[in-house]
Amino acid sequence: MNGSDTAPPSGAFYREHRPVLPHPLVECSWEQRVDSDAFVQRVLPDACADLIVSTAGEATVVGPATSVQLPRLSGGERLRGLRLRTAAIGPALGLPAYELRDLQVPLRDLFPAREAGRIADQVRRGELPSFLDPGAREPRVERALGGLRRRARVGDIAEDLGMSSRHLRRLVLANTGLEPRTLSRIARFQCFLDLADHTAGPSLADLAARAGYADQAHLAREVRALSGLTPSALLAERRGAA
CATH class of the missing domain: 1.10.10 (Arc Repressor Mutant, subunit A)
Known part of the structure; x- marks a missing residue:
């Protein structure tokens, strides 16, 4: 597949909306529509996870990716999404984030049906879902991610946080879904x-x-x-x- 296959047509629209007040779990909400023919979109790995609601009302959680994803968008498609911060994936969704790595999972598989429907409605309206708890965060993982972005060695980051390298890897993997080395590559x-x-x-x-x-x-x-x-x-x- 070549680049022209994945270049958005002129009728494609995408926009991100940052929270009015910074949220510890949320990077942004976004909306996308395709007013032209179908096309294959190149989605590059960013170490985040997304909750996506389609025109048909299907709600999906897209886990952190380790390589490019190439979803096909149909003409007339309308999507609304909520992007979770890298360090917040596990805490926000209440499960080890590595269980979602490179996967697309129906929202109803992660939440009871009624709650999944309420979350989907909130995402569709561009609202912050009520299940997001700002206190559900792991500051040590956020500090570790900062060190990885600065290209620090895992051993040095672990020492700074007062833990072993093995413990740091387990902590980062559970919260972000990705190994420190993969996070460094993506950063x-x-x-x-x-x-x-x-x-x-x-x-x-x-x-x-x-x-x-x-x-x-x-x-x-x-x-x-x-x-x-x-x-x-x-x-x-x-x-x-x-």
């Missing part, structure tokens, strides 16, 4: 995308160095593994969709 990949989106005319070698890759070849391998495209093709696709 570096997202850094590359952010730099490319906000830097005028950068070279791939410069982007690779600034994002923390060993060299341009390392960048190319990681980008293909996480997006399914070469860096040049991925950036061209993103520019075409902007």
Whole structure:
């Protein structure tokens, strides 16, 4: 599948809405509609999870992904979603987050039918679901994620938090669904995308160095593994969709 297969058509609309007040569990809500023909959308790993409600009323929890996802969106499709922060996936949903890794699970499989229906209605209206408890968070995982984004070693992060590396890995995996190494890869990949989106005319070698890759070849391998495209093709696709 090439980039043109996944470039959103001109009739596709997507918008994110940040909470008026920052929420410890929620990254954003979002809405998407397709006013043109069906297309395959390239969804890149961001270490978050989403609650998604479709036009037909189907409510799904999409777990944290370790590689690109390519869902097909139909013409006339309308979606509303709520994106959970990386550290909040397990605490928010009340289960080990690794049980959702690379999976799409009906909301009714995680909550009683009546509560699942209420949550779906709230997401559809763009509201924060009432089941979200701001106190259901693990500050140590948030600190660990900050260290991983700064490219700190797992052993150093664990020592700073007063625990063993093994304990840290278990804690991070249960809360985020992903291993620290995978989280580091995704954070570096997202850094590359952010730099490319906000830097005028950068070279791939410069982007690779600034994002923390060993060299341009390392960048190319990681980008293909996480997006399914070469860096040049991925950036061209993103520019075409902007």
